[in-house]
Amino acid sequence: MTEFILVPGMFTGAHVWAELAACLVPAGAGVHTVALTGLGGPPGAATDGIDLETHIEDVLALIDSVSAEAGPDREIVLVGHDYGVHPVLGAADRRAERIGRIVCLDTGPGRNGVPALAAVADPSVREKVAGHTGAGGADRGLAAPARDEWQRWGSTAGIPEAALDRLTALASPQPLRTLLQPLRLSGEVASVPVTGVLCNGNGSSVEMVQRRVDLGDPVFLALADPQVSFFELPTGHWPMLSLPAELAEVLLRAAAGEGHRLVAPGSAEPPAHLRPFLLDVPEIPHERTGNVDLYLPEADGPRPAVLFVHGGPVPAGVRPTPRDWPALKGYARYAAAEGAVGVTFDHRLHDMADYPRAAVDVAAAVELVRADPRVDPDRIALWFLSGGGLLTADWLRKPPPWLRCLAASYPILVPLPGWGPVDGRFHPVDAVAGAGALPVVITRAGRESPEIAATVEEFLAAAGKCEADVEVVDVPNGRHAFETLDPTEESREAVHHAMRSVLAHLSA
The missing domain is CATH 3.40.50.1820 (Alpha/Beta hydrolase fold, catalytic domain)
Incomplete structure (x- = not known):
């Protein structure tokens, strides 16, 4: 009625x-x-x-x-x-x-x-x-x-x-x-x-x-x-x-009153971004400088580094900030346990219009890390997650010689329709034509939302046309942010596979 x-x-x-x-x-x-x-x-x-x-x-x-x-x-x-x-x-x-x-x-x-x-x-x-x-x-x-x-x-x-x-x-x-x-x-x-x-x-x-x-x-x-x-x-x-x-x-x-209800903060189960990392990695301490955290391996001499770039947009007042989220810390500790410097940092992607200033933060973090005497400045990898995927464009378009690998997990590689226009600079599908011989490792979630999955497929098609060096690591039953949502053997093997590939490129 x-x-x-x-x-x-x-x-x-x-x-x-x-x-x-x-x-x-x-x-x-x-x-x-x-x-x-x-x-x-x-x-x-x-x-x-x-x-x-x-x-x-x-x-x-x-x-x-x-x-x-x-x-x-x-x-x-x-x-x-x-x-x-x-x-x-x-x-x-x-x-x-x-x-x-x-x-x-x-x-x-x-x-x-x-x-x-x-x-x-x-x-x-x-x-x-x-x-x-x-x-x-x-x-x-x-x-x-x-x-x-x-x-x-x-x-x-x-x-x-x-x-x-x-x-x-x-x-x-x-x-x-x-x-x-x-x-x-x-x-x-x-x-x-x-x-x-x-x-x-x-x-x-x-x-x-x-x-x-x-x-x-x-x-x-x-x-x-x-x-x-x-x-x-x-x-x-x-x-x-x-x-x-x-x-x-x-x-x-x-x-009739039907429909899905959201889970309010403070419920019994922690939100996805605060759940434990799927791997049991060593509790490696970190050094904090400004907005950048370094997880240092027990090794002599300058070591290669992997910088993990979080997604977004993330509201400015979120606590803990992304560099302290279990997945980011887990990845960085895993890299350090394997002999590379693992790096997490916060950038200012708080709104769809913030990609330019987030890109500035990524570049500044890279320079800070490369200037550290414990880091080999000629062996750097960048690993982007989720909405941070659009930030790959700057590095794909004209890769510096010291960038040995670019990785991205469940990335968004084309601005989504509801986002409105995003600066054309941040379109990885267009930028990949300049990647040359830069190795790219994409981790693809099989249970990804269709709209995000389509951006990955569009990127892979563009990469194929220019014969870019792209490796795809599939997680057939994994969801977006599978490292904390889907702690399965399949997911663990995907993380191992992607990390091995990135570290191999740093050692080449």
Whole structure:
């Protein structure tokens, strides 16, 4: 007995919900689509004076109408796609007693005092919108994407060609004030249950959200509330066009209170990044200099070094910091036990825009290590993990002669769709053409998320075309971060294999 109110995202109108509505109605649900003022109308329509408050009023009007017609026995579920979650939250805050659930469709929950512009992944768009403020500029609309530009706003995976044509033909400019006006909430909306529908093809998953919760990211901690549930769909950012029947099923289940719940920090089992390393390695002490830790072998003379580069983004306030995580320490101690200097260090990859300064930190750590008299400066290996994989690009593009090996475990080697544009400098798929004879060792997790696995395959294809020296170590049953999640014999052998390969290249 549910009445769904569907609120579209940027540039789109009520027409995007047609296929979904056709799937929900036979299930007995009521379906109501919001025509947000200034969107879904004829091209060139004026956007003067239209702001977030205008769209909140649009949603409120429909809530009141549905409430009057359906009566108290019908539960209202508000569904907001993309930008649409902001007017949804604003309206639910004022009608909390009438709303049974909010569904955030492939979008994060908006925050009090924060404008919708903050959720736009593309920094160039944020700058463009901000530049239109003043002298009446905010009354102009942000131009709708051309057919080949939708990918900038989210993955178009799964959208039929005809649907993409229709999406483009019916798109409207987005009124700038809707993006610039901060969302204002009284706090009443906090009582309304929330369901997030994550689209894997757009680079989001329950596993990724859980990791951010585990890291203590304050933006994500609220998502571990028992009132918050999640579903996943294997598609891009517009599931109402690509998987309408599957989305309808998810919405009906969400309305029934189903869905995956996240594990809150402080539960009985430690989060994945703080679980023990899968190998029993010696307790080798370390020396700390600034943000760099050296695990030194018991050996005479300068020794080769392996620097382990953690992934991310990692929130700035996380404690312990990555260099003290069991996996990083385990790898460094293993390297030291085998006669090389193992190095862990912290870099400043706190946000998707931080790759340039994280690269500066990696380069600085390398120089500090090479300058240490106990290190052979001509025998260095770099080993990248997870989101740190994009940082390999600098070293692949023009490898220095002292870099004897580059390794990467379950790396992300192409920016994920939901990340927005990343500086072209950090695209390993393009950079590998310059790798020459540099040995590259990739550890590939067989149970990796499809969106990350695809980046590895794209890299390997590019490496094959330029005949780069790439060795792949497979962990068929391993997951992302398998060193702490999957302490199996298969995983242990993969770590041994990768370490032996890296150390062999350092000894060559």
